[in-house]
Amino acid sequence: MGSALKMGPAYFPTILSSLLIIIGVISLVRSFIQQGTPIGSFTFRGLLLVITATMLFGLIVRGAGMIVALPALVIISAYASIRFRWGESLVLAAGLTLFCILVFLKGLGVPLPIVGLWFTR
């Protein structure tokens, strides 16, 4: 870790981590003493769907290609809305896929396959 004169790589992290531990302890103790505000509505559905959709996109985009992964992303995340309707979302997915292929893949040259490796091998 080194000394103040010759700071090792662990010097700053140690100081910061110690600080964080202290803050955490204070916060913990405070939560037992003080009355806090309730957390309020927590959207499990929204959280789950958005995160799952994103992770899924990352997992399958190279394998299945944009043409599968992008609509999946759009539809799964759109499902999080209480106003979700299949017709609209499919149109949105199609439109966005087309837009992204044109702008990102052809226009900006992002190396993502339109049809993925699973299908072209």
Add this chain to the structure above:
Amino acid sequence: MELIANLSLGFTTAFTGANLLYCLAGVFLGTLIGVLPGLGPTATIAMLLPVTFTLPPVSALIMLAGIYYGSQYGGSTTSILVNVPGEAASVVTTLDGYQMARQGRAGVALATAAIGSFFAGTVATLLLALFAPPLAEIALKFGPADYFSLMVLGLIAAVVLAQGSLLHAVGMVVLGLLLGLVGTDVNSGIERFTFDIPELADGVGFVVVAMGMFGLGEIIRNLENEKLRSEVVTKIASLMPTKEDWKRMMWPILRGTAIGSALGILPGSGSILGSFAAYSIEKKVSKNSAEFGKGAIEGVAAPESANNAGAQTSFIPLLTLGIPSNPVMALMVGAMIIQGIQPGPAVITEQPALFWGIIVSMWIGNFFLIILNLPLIGMWVRIIMVPYRFLFPAILVFCAIGVFSLKNVEFDIYFMALFGVLGYIFTKLDCEPAPMLLAFILGPLMEQYLRRALLLSRGDPTVFFRRPISATLLTLALLALIVACIPVLYKKREEAFREEP
């Protein structure tokens, strides 16, 4: 006289066809995202950073800057027409702006916002041009200890001005600093906090963090309750304010500009604090204070001027000291570093074309905005009507592809998702993510300056108090912290932020 020479250098840089186009694109895009609720300048700039890699540095920064101050214009449009703030700093405009709209005075409200914004933007740009060079000269006298203390001050200010619990904000700052340290230590070559994951050897990408916490986190938060919108005012009569209106808006615009300019420089706030402060002060000072909240034109003019002034002056710490004063500026630091420009006081002398080009383009941008916004009102209104359930999947798509395009690794997408979860949980737990992003950018820098300072002082930690600049800065930081803790002011701080959605 030097000012004239500098400004003409700026003009030649900013007036090229390409840069004018980028400026226009930036302000247009900025207005668009300002109009759209749920999408703010932070997430947008984060999304566009990958695109700016391919652009020359001046053009990239001109466009990104345009997005930021452009979003302040756009935010007021939804505030006035739909009673929904399109952007955090436009919250206050909903109070009187929407009321004016319901009274059939939507056009006047929009015009007032645009006029105030233009005036403020112009004045603030002038301030930037006047005060940046002398400030940069002072900054050249800074030693590593002074820089360290400045960053401490910046982070403390961000904590004090953050919403929510003070303690948690400090915790977020420390967390951000630690996060910034992830990766290979420059001095020793040893990997820290990487858990043997190769993708982390270069550290966590700030675009990943920014998009995750601000982009995804915001989307998830908006999905909590998809409110039915207030009735949208679509009939917009005349845009011209009456003579009486002009008289009434003059002083609020002047005051708002002054307040916004001053507060924009302070680290941690950007344009938000300015608009709140300007509204409160205007209400106290105005003869027509009884009308506030029921459609007083002053209630639109003052905050709108303040938020635009703040957006421009928040560039001052960035362009002179190289220190970001809010998350958007932090992203600008990132953009500059990617372009190979080291932010700091040397930028003015080493890259005068860049510096003055950006400043002049800000004025051009404000000009574009006032010309764009008033005739295009109809278009903005139609865009406002796009339901959020179409918008957020699109945002998600742009985030995912955008973050992938940085290093072409899927890992970044997963990590962004992780920060999305964290961002959401943090906001539910009353921990403001903005100070964390600021600290994240400053973390490695702070460590470097700390190391250098201690090296120069031979391990003596009192150097931070013996150097006059450093001592002043640290004292200010301490004062800010104490002031924020005093119970009376504590309550005021909570009150001020309670109106924020």
